[in-house]
Amino acid sequence: MRQSFAAYFFFAALFLFCAGVTLLPGGAGAEPFKCSICHKDLIRGPVPHKPVAAGKCLDCHKQFNDNHPLGKDSMGFKVPKENLCATCHGYIVQKPFLHKPVGKGECTSCHMAHSADYKSLLKDPSPTLCFRCHPKDHFTGTFTHQPVAEGDCLACHDAHQSEGKSLLRKPGSELCFMCHDRSAFTGKSVHQPVRNGECVNCHIIHGGPYRKLLKEDYPTVLYKPFDNDAFPICFRCHDPQLASLDTTEVSTKFRNGSRNLHAVHVKKASKGRSCRMCHNPHAEVQDRLIYPKAVGFGNWDIPIRYEATPTGGGCSVGCHRTLRYDRVKAVEQ
Known part of the structure; x- marks a missing residue:
């Protein structure tokens, strides 16, 4: 009888010891169970934070003290909250430009700390999450x-x-x-903004009122009556006088002597040529961004063969005989 009592006492003591390890503040061995008893709401989402899924609450939190759960800071963080995520995710704060919440250590502006309904513990999917801070009307x-x-x-x-x-x-x-295919932006001649990598000189990034996300209108018609407001996207950089002046010595290099050949092409009452008839806005295999073919004339793509010279050039197209020009000594033809 005495031996049975001793055995009973031994196993009872062992049980109480194990329970103490589990339930007392120092008993981290059963950490996931004791936390989830009260904090089930934090781990309901289908996407858990890895430490949470592994039951390693103390990877982020200090062990709770005697004031837990009601005392202030009774289960605080191992390091200040704004630095906590970087203890594991320090690789996302190494570059010179940081997302504002990242720079402030406000990771929970976008992420749930314990579990979430969306991948990467995001509070909402993209772009709904982005629109929490960035006005949606800026992207329409x-x-x-x-x-x-x-x-x-x-x-x-x-x-x-x-x-x-x-x-x-x-x-x-x-x-x-x-x-975008890089080959469409390379050639013998390349538009200066393209060459400089300044696509945003002409294009809006997110959305706008004009086709191709252009900052201003760019007529796609072949013929358009000319005025200084006719080609607003082009005239953001180019002086309208390159086409408006009948004679000039400086406004354009496309002239025969002082006769402005841009004006000859565009200043026509019924068939003023538009910029897009001859010029590629990005890059082309010929000089001066001249298309090798003018498209839009039904089934016929009109061939254009342009040759530049040090002081002028020549143009052979399907719609007229070869014509040449020279800025220094006008060509008679």
């Missing part, structure tokens, strides 16, 4: 950039950090060439 228009229309902000932007402004994934036109 008659014409919308495809990634914006698809809600794929991360096609161009990094959510946390970047080497340049606006959290862009790559600088300048290198970003654009992630989607």
Whole structure:
């Protein structure tokens, strides 16, 4: 009888010891169970934070003290809250430009700390999450950039950090060439903004009222009566006098002597040529951004063969005989 009592006492003591390890503040061995008893609401989402899924609450939190759960800071963080995420995710704060919430250590502006309904513990999917801070009307228009229309902000932007402004994934036109075929923007002649990687000189990034996301209107018709407001996107940089003056010595290099040949082409009452009839706005295989073919004339693409010389050039097209010009000594023809 005495042996049975001793055995009973031993196992009872062992049980109480194990229970103490589990339930007392120092008993981290059963951490996931004791936390989830009260905090089930924090771990209901289908996407858990890895430490939460592993029951490692103390990866982020201090062990609770005697005031838990009612005492102030009774289960605080191991480090100040604004620095906490960087103890594991420090790789997202290494570049010079940081997303404002990241820079302030306000990760929970976008992320849930314990579990969420969306991947990466996001509070909402993109772009709904982005529109919490960024006004939605800044990203709408008659014409919308495809990634914006698809809600794929991360096609161009990094959510946390970047080497340049606006959290862009790559600088300048290198970003654009992630989607747009680089070969369409190379050639014998390249438009200066394209050559400089300044696509935003002509294009709006997210959305706007004009086709091709242009900042101003660019007529697509072949013929258009000329005036100084006829081609607003072009005249953002180019002086309208390159086409408006009948004679000039300085406003354009496309002249025969002082006769302005731009004016000859565009200043016609019924068939003033538009810029797009001859010029590619990005790059071309010929000098002066001249198309090798003028499209839009039914089934016939009119061939254009342009040759530049040091002081002029010559043009052979399907609509007229070869004509030449020289700025120094006018060509008689």
